[in-house]
Amino acid sequence: MTEPTTSDRDVRFLADWEDHTKFGAVEGSIGVERQAASQADGEQRKWFAELLETNGFSVHRDAIGNQFGLLELMPGAPYVLTGSHMDSQPTAGRFDGAYGVMASAHACIRVAAELRAHPERARFNLAVVNWFNEEGSRFKPSMMGSSVFTGKLDLETALATTDPHGISVRAALDDITERGNFSGLDVASYAEIHVQQGRSMEDDGITIGLVNATWAAHKFEFKITGEQAHSGSTLMADRRDALLGAARLVVAARDLVNEFDDGLLHTACGEINVYPNSPVVVASEVQLLFDLRSPSSEVLRDAYDSVMRTVEKVQREDRVEIEIVAEHSWAQNPYPEVGVELARVVAEELNLTHDRVMTVAGHDSTNMKDVAPTVMLFVPSVDGISHNLNEFTRDEDLIAGLHHLTGVVQRLAEGALAS
């Protein structure tokens, strides 16, 4: 019996990768819709569990629906955990999250084969994870599964969270039979690979991104309160239009960017909910999500001050009330330097172009890095298209990333970054 060559293994990865894309595939596109605990998510999880079991993993689910595949090399030892998420935004790309999970499974398979051939080098066991609800489109907040796993979010609070149709996380997970009782995984270290959600790596001709920090951010949930009125007959001066107030904030968010140098501030309003949202009624209440992100804490502070001035002005001039219902913020959030350096060494050895990059988006590794030594990696995405059916990464980059992640996981399993 001959061991499969690297090239055979890469072909097998690409075949499994191709297979995975059928779950939630959106007709007429290369993208998917696989929101957390949807039927498509459930079907993909069953398929993934079978793939893992076929390759010798034992599969488990925890109480918030995180799906784990364990490969035991050293009975009783802690685990090198690697993974990402398979849920998606509505009508989104096939790579976001899913690439990291699939590459992690294949990296574990390769490292296990290597360490079983050289058992004296193994120090830890291997585990792959498919985190529940990273996207947060159906159930808020995002990164739910890794937040519960790391103790940052209460399990019961998460399970009781409902989607816009009133279906709870608990009920949705039970519906796809993905709520389990696995617990107590002892994590030695964590690695994650993801497609970049931006185009700097492609612009710079970089194959491996060594993620060294997350941008600072400030996120608001505003409630704008006006007064219901007939939208035809009510005198303009008598109106208190909550949708108008919200629209002024959306416009201000975009215009605010121009006050800073290029690339120093990203702003967004992605979600708005309007009541009563009827053709002839002035809106009385609007919920608006409003995000500021920057690599610079100073820029973020100035932007925050500007938003507060706008809020004050809109309240006064448009006679609406604007309340901050929720807000959360984080400073520029570094990944551990030892992880970045490990990833650099592996990239050098594999002769892959690489550079340090920051991530604007959050990832499950943002949670994991606070509880375990963590390595976060990127591969390029064509034109940086993200949260879009047309998201695309070339096969050669997928394979390069798989090779790199395999190298990182192997070093972690051999004890790199171990305390």
Add this chain to the structure above:
Amino acid sequence: MTEPTTSDRDVRFLADWEDHTKFGAVEGSIGVERQAASQADGEQRKWFAELLETNGFSVHRDAIGNQFGLLELMPGAPYVLTGSHMDSQPTAGRFDGAYGVMASAHACIRVAAELRAHPERARFNLAVVNWFNEEGSRFKPSMMGSSVFTGKLDLETALATTDPHGISVRAALDDITERGNFSGLDVASYAEIHVQQGRSMEDDGITIGLVNATWAAHKFEFKITGEQAHSGSTLMADRRDALLGAARLVVAARDLVNEFDDGLLHTACGEINVYPNSPVVVASEVQLLFDLRSPSSEVLRDAYDSVMRTVEKVQREDRVEIEIVAEHSWAQNPYPEVGVELARVVAEELNLTHDRVMTVAGHDSTNMKDVAPTVMLFVPSVDGISHNLNEFTRDEDLIAGLHHLTGVVQRLAEGALAS
């Protein structure tokens, strides 16, 4: 046996009026929620049918759920039709529409008693109508029942219209057993009374508004198309944000008003639907309703041109596409002068303060006036509050309006406005 006095009859009207408000009553308010073909609408229709039958009307429903109560005085003769609508906007006032239906029923009862005592004066029969879905909040377009009745909207198209949950008008009417097969009502003339949805009558101390025209209007349904993208990581310059485009239109609608003299232009955006409406996704598609209304055709034309310039600018600067999916407009739309004059004469006789007023909002009479001689009346509304739980009209104004409508219906039944 003594005939009830006017005062006894008014007490009875107010008692029935009080009764009617329990259907769809919103707890902790004086308002109602009774959208078209909802359970509350269905229950109120059953109650109203019983009220009519108790008072000698025969009750019928047509194929689009318009509810008619007929009082025959002159077998074979055409009918004086009077009514309005009992459906409401979400969390709306108790007076809007329902007052007209209840006043019409009582006016018919009074006129029938009078004409049965003096049969030589009767020329027409009497009918009250509760038009289906005037509000258009659940099913579009508004004024659905009277549009089908007057042949302006195809019956099958109307029945196939779905609400945001995909429920059709046909299914919703069947669910409350309010779809019938009555047809062929021969209408001699039409009268409608409504609370004013504005405050000019209250400001001017007027009890009866003689409605002589509807404001001109131009209504757009815009579709703004951008491109889904990650709302954190995508470069600002790469974004094509449909929600931003929509927000610029909402703001432009309001600011446009300032280009004209006070009261010459009303604008509104009451409904917006955003896809995918997810916290971290730049919106790719927004549907936005956008209305212009004016008493002046010239102002409306200038406003229209300004909107088109804004559309052009937003398309260019924000890199979104803006398509007019639907639009409809009407010129200043007069009610027949003979009807206004008839209403004036009745107001003089009853010694009620009165003035000619225009309506900004549309009413079922806007449809009816094109097929039959029509009288449209207003009573004042406190502060002009409309489409709001706090809408309020005083009992003395309700009674004055009932007396006035009774006078108008009696003259119509005796042959006024007959060709």
